[in-house]
Amino acid sequence: MKIGSWLHRQLTTWQALTPGQQQLMTALALTPETNPLAPARRPRRPFAQTVQLLELFLHREGRIPAARETIRVDGDTVKIGAWLAKARTKHRSCPTIMPAWSPPCSTGTGRPRTPSPPFSCKP
Incomplete structure (x- = not known):
């Protein structure tokens, strides 16, 4: 058993633990209130x-970022x-989002696809 799984179970079933x-x-500073597993x-x-x-x-940069490229902004990555x-x-899946950043799609006829009229995309 992994320690993270064990600790998660202890903290989520705190009332079932014996005093x-x-x-x-608590002596190890591991309580539901001080849960070290909870991400900030x-x-x-x-x-x-x-x-x-x-x-x-x-x-x-004069180029688009690579798939795994990061930048630092105000101390955050x-x-x-x-x-x-x-x-x-x-x-x-929704052609109205950022058309300038994606190459034109082909309709299979060799001609670029004409943009669709604006519409609401639902996830």
Whole structure:
């Protein structure tokens, strides 16, 4: 059994532990209130702000970011390449998102596909 799985089970079933087990866990500073497994939640960067970061990257570097490329912004690491790859994937399922960042699609006739009228894409 992995220690992380064991610790998760102890902290989620805290009331089922005996008082002695709870005291031992508390002595190690492992309680449901001080759960070290709970990831620190950072607020998600707004889409428009990430688009601005991408535009700045394009202007500075003169190229699109590689799939695993990261940049540092205000002390945070932004996975700009992964973000762009994900946005492109969403664009393929919803053609109204970022048409300038994806190559034109072919209709199979050798002619580029004409853009669809704007519509709402639902996930």
